[in-house]
Amino acid sequence: MKKFICLLLLPLLLTGCAAIVGNGEETVFIDSTPANVPFMITDNEGQITAIGTTPQSVTLRKSDGGYFGKQAYTLTLKQEGYYSASMPLEYRFSRWYTFGNIIFFGVPGWLIVDPFFGGMYTFKEDKIHTWMRPCERGPFNYMCS
Template identity: 35%
Template sequence: MRPANNHNRGKKMRRTLAAGVVALALSGCASIMSGGTQPVTIKSVPEGASVTVTNRAGEKVHNGTTPVTLTLNRGAGYFKSETYKVEVKKEGYEPRQLDIVSTVNGWYIGNILFGGVIGLLAVDPATGAMYSFPDSVNATLNVSEKTVAGSAQSLTIVSTESMTPEAMKNAREVVAPK
């Protein structure tokens, strides 16, 4: 005959195990592993450029300078990934626009492997955790044509015979391309 204490302990253990299985079945792999938000770093060359980030709805999410790390929402609704437009500007440079676009998060596929039907069809799509962004985006700004055209550089052509020895020390020879 078994003591009643062991019987109750076994029953309690089975309930705990069953509760754990139910909790796993009702959750999503991507939601557990990644969450509904993700940090994304925005960099520029040169640094210190102004950056404006807007979401799919056109709402301004951030306004500041590079480099910056933002925590962005992955989802924009049920089975709808969020996308972001990034505008990077700096005086003397051409402005640059980039898109931050998501891909399907690998953990979302874990729902198929681990039998998380509710995670596959409800939790991960509702939280946006089924999507993933690149960890960083980089904008290389090109020097503005106005800046190049308005530069103070000039070219003066003179005969070396008319130059003083001191001026000859500062002179540079220009060779035409062949």
């Protein structure tokens, strides 16, 4: 009987909370002032992941499938008459990864399952608003795009 109960609990012990509750993708809302600014999101290899105009929601993968392989993204906004803006989309550990694995004694979740899945990460901001700075007249106006 004890072996049977252990076999039933084994799958629970071999999963991670972030993998169960979390998701391998996350949606980010991108907005700007002024509106209708073209943007591009590139990953850590320089590949274009998303293109659009603000305001728009974009769904991004959080992991490349490797061990602790979180994806790194850079958001670039460019509008004629304004200075371009570029910023990294930053992550933090999800609460399910940090605290959920404590509740369920999920050491395999911390070290095996969640690091491959990507659900352990979440964006620091799920809504990004950027104020574009207008170009000033003068000798350095050529630097504006």
